[in-house]
Amino acid sequence: MSKRIQAKYKLDRRMGQNIWGRPKSPVNRREYGPGQHGQRRKGKLSDYGTQLRAKQKLKGYYANITEKQFRRIYTEAVRLKGDSGENMIGLLERRLDAVIYRAKFVPTPFAARQFINHGHIKVNGRRVNIASYQVKIGDVIEVKESSRQIEMVLVASQSAERDVPDYIEVDHGKMTAKYNRVPSLSEVPYPVQMEPNLVVEFYSR
Structure with missing residues (x-):
């Protein structure tokens, strides 16, 4: 939790x-x-x-x-x-919880940590349950197939409150995200x- x-x-x-x-x-x-x-x-x-x-x-x-x-x-x-x-x-920004928050798989960074801890995320096909896991360039992150219909995930992915930044490539249909590059400070969408x-x-x- x-x-x-x-x-x-x-x-x-x-x-x-x-x-x-x-x-x-x-x-x-x-x-x-x-x-x-x-x-x-x-x-x-x-x-x-x-x-x-x-x-x-x-x-x-x-x-x-x-x-x-x-x-x-x-x-x-x-x-x-x-x-x-x-x-x-x-x-x-390479932390796994930050990446799935940026990809709009979850509504908040707090939800991201919990979501990973509960085993809903895979990196390159392997389940990862450590929120601080450092994602590498080219890694593919996905929501586990059995978790894709969770209401929180569906609501977050359709939210218009924020956009996915350029350094992450996301397919919300397949619930996958590819980490393309490490961003600079000016590229990170901090409010x-x-x-x-x-x-x-x-x-x-």
Whole structure:
């Protein structure tokens, strides 16, 4: 079962932004933070506070993955050649739960994690039940045949709320997706601005 069923709405309130772009987000009605003092917490953030918020926002977007997992992604991003912030985004977008969310097989990143854990997804014909599995270029991801008529899958695939990005090739008739390339930050369809460079600064302090 996916963690934090209710807290995802609190995360929106804490950030003051609708980080998943959901119509039901409480931020659409109240832009201030949660709690009785939420409206008064509008002070200017320090550099550390800005970096921390950037980290919480990016980590929260990917179904609030654990700090241990997120730090491991940062470590790998720094080890790779090129811009560490761009590398972080590339590694996060290669997570299996991110790919099936982008492919519109499920409505939310939280649902993606649960869907994979319950064994509904195959990669290159083999069942994979690890949400953090790193997809490679050319991999074919599919919803298991017996799971294709689940209402959540049908509703998500027909939703007009978001589009499938160019770096994933999807056939919703067959419920398959091919991972064509690792995207750059500018190609990832985040509803709000993500700042991975600040996350790199936070961890490299």
